[in-house]
Amino acid sequence: MSGLRARQKADRHRRIIEAAAALFRDTGYEGAKIETIAAQAEVSVGTIYNYYQNKGDILGAIVSMEVHEVLNAGQGVVANPPANVGDALDTLLGIYIEHSLHYLSKGMWRQAMAISTQLPDSPFGQAYTALDRALTEQIRALIARLQAIGLVRRDIDGQALGELVFNNMNMMFIEFVKRDEARIAELRAAIRRQNRILVAAIAV
Amino acid sequence: MSGLRARQKADRHRRIIEAAAALFRDTGYEGAKIETIAAQAEVSVGTIYNYYQNKGDILGAIVSMEVHEVLNAGQGVVANPPANVGDALDTLLGIYIEHSLHYLSKGMWRQAMAISTQLPDSPFGQAYTALDRALTEQIRALIARLQAIGLVRRDIDGQALGELVFNNMNMMFIEFVKRDEARIAELRAAIRRQNRILVAAIAV
DNA sequence: CATAAAAACAGAATTGACTCAATTTTAGAA
DNA sequence: TTCTAAAATTGAGTCAATTCTGTTTTTATG
Numbered sequence: 001m002s003g004l005r006a007r008q009k010a011d012r013h014r015r016i017i018e019a020a021a022a023l024f025r026d027t028g029y030e031g032a033k034i035e036t037i038a039a040q041a042e043v044s045v046g047t048i049y050n051y052y053q054n055k056g057d058i059l060g061a062i063v064s065m066e067v068h069e070v071l072n073a074g075q076g077v078v079a080n081p082p083a084n085v086g087d088a089l090d091t092l093l094g095i096y097i098e099h100s101l102h103y104l105s106k107g108m109w110r111q112a113m114a115i116s117t118q119l120p121d122s123p124f125g126q127a128y129t130a131l132d133r134a135l136t137e138q139i140r141a142l143i144a145r146l147q148a149i150g151l152v153r154r155d156i157d158g159q160a161l162g163e164l165v166f167n168n169m170n171m172m173f174i175e176f177v178k179r180d181e182a183r184i185a186e187l188r189a190a191i192r193r194q195n196r197i198l199v200a201a202i203a204v
Numbered sequence: 205m206s207g208l209r210a211r212q213k214a215d216r217h218r219r220i221i222e223a224a225a226a227l228f229r230d231t232g233y234e235g236a237k238i239e240t241i242a243a244q245a246e247v248s249v250g251t252i253y254n255y256y257q258n259k260g261d262i263l264g265a266i267v268s269m270e271v272h273e274v275l276n277a278g279q280g281v282v283a284n285p286p287a288n289v290g291d292a293l294d295t296l297l298g299i300y301i302e303h304s305l306h307y308l309s310k311g312m313w314r315q316a317m318a319i320s321t322q323l324p325d326s327p328f329g330q331a332y333t334a335l336d337r338a339l340t341e342q343i344r345a346l347i348a349r350l351q352a353i354g355l356v357r358r359d360i361d362g363q364a365l366g367e368l369v370f371n372n373m374n375m376m377f378i379e380f381v382k383r384d385e386a387r388i389a390e391l392r393a394a395i396r397r398q399n400r401i402l403v404a405a406i407a408v
Numbered sequence: 409c410a411t412a413a414a415a416a417c418a419g420a421a422t423t424g425a426c427t428c429a430a431t432t433t434t435a436g437a438a
Numbered sequence: 439t440t441c442t443a444a445a446a447t448t449g450a451g452t453c454a455a456t457t458c459t460g461t462t463t464t465t466a467t468g
Contacts, residue, residue, distance in 0.1 A: 005415075005464055012416095034455060044418040049456065114322035117314050120382035129382070160398045164372050167398075171371035178324035178333070194364045194371075201405025209434060209445080238425060248448045253426065 015041040016051060020058045021103070029059060029111040053123060056115035060124030062103060063112045067131045070099045071138060078142045085151050086199045090192055092142055093169050096135065097184060100173070109177040136166040156202045168194055219245040220252055224262045225307070233263060233315040257327060260319040264328030266307060267316045271335040274303045275342060282346045289355050290403045294396055296346055297373050300339065301388060304377070313381040340370040360406050372398055 019040035023032035034055060038045045052058045073095050081088040104112070116128035140162030146152040169191055176187045223244035227236035238259060242249045256262045277299045285292040308316070320332035344366030350356040373395055380391045 003465080008464095009416090033453095045456085046418050046458090047416075050416065055455070110321050110324070114318040117321070117378060117382060118318035120314070125382075129379075157397065157401060161401055163376075163394075164368070164398045164401060167375035168368050168371040171375050174321060175333075178321060178329075190367075193361065194368045197361060197365055197368060197402070197405060201401060207435080212434095213446090237423095249425090250427080250448050251446075254446065259425070 012041070012043055012047065013051060016043065016048060016058065017061055021062055024059065024062070024108055025105065028105075028107050029055075056111070056119065057122065057124045059108060059112055059115070060127055062108070063124075064127055064131065066099070066103045067135070069102075070096055071131075071134055073099060074135075074138045078138060078145055081142060081145055081149075083149075083151070085146060085203045086192070086195065088142060088146060088151070089139075089165065089195050089199070090188070092139065093165075093191060093195075094188060096169070097173065097188060101184075106177040106180060113174060113177070132166075132170065135170075136162055139166050151204060152202050153204055161198070161202065165195065165198065216245070216247055216251065217255060220247065220255060220262065221265055225266055228263065228266070228312055229309060232309075232311050233259075260315070260323065260326065261328045263312060263316055263319070264331055266312070267328075268331055268335065270303070270307045271339070273306070274300055275335075275338055277303060278339075278342050282342060282349055285346060285349055285353075287353075287355070289350060289407045290396070290399065292346060292350055292355070293343075293369065293399050293403070294392070296343065297369075297395060297399075298392060300373070301377065301392060305388075310381040310384060317378060317381070336370075336374065339374075340366055343370050355408060356406050357408055365402070365406065369399065369402065 016037065019037050020032065023037055023040065026032075034045055034048060037058070038048050041048070048058075052061070074092055077088070077092045077095060082091055100109070112124075112128065115122070116125050119125045120129065140158055143152060143156075143158045143162055143165075147154055147156070147158065172187060172191050172194075176182045176184075220241065224236065224241050227241055227244065230236075238249055238252060241262070242252050245252070252262075256265070278296055281292070281296045281299060286295055304313070316328075316332065319326070320329050323329045324333065344362055347356060347360075347362045347366055347369075351358055351360070351362065376391060376395050376398075380386045380388075
C-alpha cells in the first residue's frame with residue numbers, strides 16, 4: 001500500500017500547497033479561487049476537497065510549517081539564554097516575531113487567526129491551538145531554565161508567568177497584523193516595555 | 205427630515221437586529237441565512253444590505269451593545285474599587301467575564317472575534333478594536349485610581365500594566381470561547397493565578 | 409493476467425452571501 | 439392637491455466555496 005498511490009498522493013499534496021502558497025502571496029487569501037488553485041496544481045476542484053476539508057485548511061498547512069520553523073529556532077535560545085532576564089525574553093520573543101512574516105503575509109496571518117477562532121474544532125483550528133500551546137511551553141521552558149541558572153526567583157509560578165508572557169505577546173501580535181502599517185520594531189519595543197514590569201518582579 | 209422616514213428607518217433597524225439576534229441564538233451565526241433574517245424582519249435582502257455592509261456588521265451591532273453595557277458596569281468598580289489590588293482587578297475583570305455571555309453565545313463571540321481580525325478595516329472591525337481599547341483604558345483607569353489611593357506603587361508604568369492585564373485576559377477569553385465546555389469559574393481562577401504575579405510586583 | 413473491491417478523481421450542481429438596475433415611497437415645493 | 443427629485447426598497451442575478459454522484463485508477467487476489 002505504499003507504491004504508486006502513496007507517491008501520487010504526496011505529489012498532489014505538494015502541488016496543491018505550492019500552488020496555493022503562490023496564489024495567496026500574489027492575490028491574497030480571498031483573491032485566490034479554489035478553481036485557480038486546482039488549475040495551477042493540475043488537479044480538479046473535487047480533489048482539493050479530498051485532500052483538505054476547506055480553503056482554510058490549505059492555509060493551515062502553510063502556517064504550520066512556519067510555526068514549526070520558529071519553534072526550532074527558539075530551541076537554541078532556551079538551551080543557551082542571554083545572561084539577563086529581560087534580554088532572554090526579548091531574544092526568544094524576538095525570534096518569534098522576526099520569523100513571522102517569512103512565509104506568511106499579514107493578510108494570511110489575519111485569515112489564519114480568524115479561522116482558528118471561527119472553527120476551533122476543524123483540523124486547522126486544533127493544529128493552531130496546539131501551536132500556541134507549544135510556544136507557551138517553550139517560553140515556560142525558558143523561564144525554568146532561567147530559574148535553574150539562578151536569574152529568576154525560584155518561588156515564581158513559572159507556568160502562570162509563561163502564559164502571561166505568551167498571551168500578551170500573542171495579543172500584541174494580533175493587533176500588529178491587523179494594522180498593515182505597523183512595524184516590527186515598534187511591536188518589539190512595546191512588548192519590551194510591558195515585560196519590563198514582569199522582569200522587575202521576577203529577577204533575582 | 206425626522207418624520208415618517210426616520211421612524212421607519214429606526215423601526216427597520218430594530219426589526220433586523222431582533223430577527224438576527226434570535227436566529228443567531230437558535231441556529232448559530234453560520235446557520236442564519238440573510239434570506240431568513242430578511243423574511244423574519246419583513247424586509248427584503250437588499251434592504252438589509254442597505255442598513256449593514258455585510259452579515260458580520262449585523263453581529264457587530266449586537267456585540268457593541270453587549271460591550272457598552274459591560275463598560276458601564278465597570279465604571280462602578282473604577283469609581284469605588286475594593287481595598288486590595290488583587291480583589292480590585294478580579295472584580296473588574298469578573299464583571300467583564302460574567303456579563304460576556306448575556307446576549308452573545310460562545311459561537312457568536314467566535315464569529316465576532318474572527319471577523320474583527322479578518323476584516324480589521326470594516327466598520328465592525330474598527331468598532332471592535334475601539335471596544336478593546338476602551339476596555340484597556342478602563343483597566344488603566346482602575347490602576348491609576350489604585351495608585352492614587354496608595355495601593356499600587358507610584359513608579360509603576362500604568363499604561364504598560366493595563367495593556368498587560370487586558371491582553372492576558374482577552375487571550376484567555378478567546379481560548380475560553382473556543383472551547384464549548386470551558387467554564388467561567390475556571391477562566392476566572394486561571395486569570396487570578398496569572399495576575400497574582402503582577403499583584404505581587406506592583407502592590408505597595 | 410484478469411477482476412473485483414477500494415480509493416481517488418472530476419466537474420456539474422447546489423448553496424448562500426452579496427450586488428445592482430428597476431421600481432416604489434417620501435419630502436417638500438408650487 | 440399635485441408633482442418632482444431624492445431616498446429607499448426590492449428581488450432576480452452573480453460569484454465563489456463546498457457538496458455530490460458517476461467514472462476512472464490503483465491495489466490485491468486468484
